[in-house]
């Protein structure tokens with residue numbers, strides 16, 4: 001593995017990553033993480049403002065006025081109990097960095113080290129963002145004006161599907177539209193032995209779960225990726241009482257605007273029919289979801305150039321089909337030019353998938369991520385000055 005940052009910085013990033021991994025914090029509770037970031041920025045003599053969008057931090061290098069480059073890292077962990085056996089495992093029961101955001105923070109701090117060394121007049125804004133997993137951290141930061149003066153914004157996500165020292169860079173849509181939903185089913189409770197006197201919400205819910213599976217398979221163009229997942233079904237109190245109410249929660253993922261609208265429409269129709277058929281009252285509520293991550297041409301060209309510079313052209317490829325995962329980086333892209341890439345981070349020993357209790361990544365990715373972030377900031381600043 002070539003040494004692309006010096007050993008002391010690599011070791012520093014590992015220390016930071018492991019410290020963050022040890023005390024994972026859920027969305028909007030990233031207080032210790034924010035303290036750690038501030039400590040490192042103080043050490044580097046980088047100006048920052050904390051408390052942006054609750055627990056976020058905005059740091060600034062360079063003093064030049066006018067349009068500048070933004071780099072973003074997300075800070076939050078997940079409500080997942082850790083089972084990796086790592087000696088720096090989570091100290092907080094039921095909470096774990098299972099998406100690699102510990103690595104993202106360490107990399108952006110690594111990039112801060114690199115950018116500080118060559119700090120010129122060009123301004124670079126570092127955005128340490130809370131609450132990516134809950135989906136509103138980016139919005140909270142944007143509402144507090146974090147994008148003011150930022151002309152192009154970049155981020156990368158650790159991805160264990162690809163080997164270390166590789167990046168995926170794609171123009172266009174790379175992460176899907178995300179629409180979380182809740183369906184409430186109201187029936188009539190009763191004695192388990194007298195179904196004719198009741199309206200069973202649990203049976204209605206069960207058949208609805210199965211019918212929802214036909215939306216994608218039977219009504220969506222098969223070449224357009226889409227998923228309807230029901231992740232939760234709550235119903236019933238005990239074995240001998242017919243459930244009066246059931247609640248389903250789930251998510252719709254799509255990669256095309258038209259598929260998204262079509263699926264939401266079909267879901268309303270299906271639910272109306274299911275309610276009629278089962279004699280229950282059903283209500284579908286759609287919650288605030290995420291727009292798709294769509295990398296625009298201009299920022300993507302800069303991201304690609306930076307990836308070539310760091311990993312070499314042959315180690316930069318396409319992720320292929322869009323991921324049906326969501327990412328709230330998309331909110332920044334609603335306002336400014338922006339690109340998200342993936343940092344290859346596969347571990348030699350197998351680890352569980354992202355969001356699982358055994359997720360881990362190869363820490364060598366920290367050097368590549370930090371180098372790419374620093375490089376994309378420099379190349380981005382150059383491209384702004386050449387406009």
Ligand SMILES: [Zn+2]
Nearest residue numbers: 099133354355
């Ligand atoms: Zn995640």
Ligand SMILES: [Zn+2]
Nearest residue numbers: 099101132157
């Ligand atoms: Zn993530």
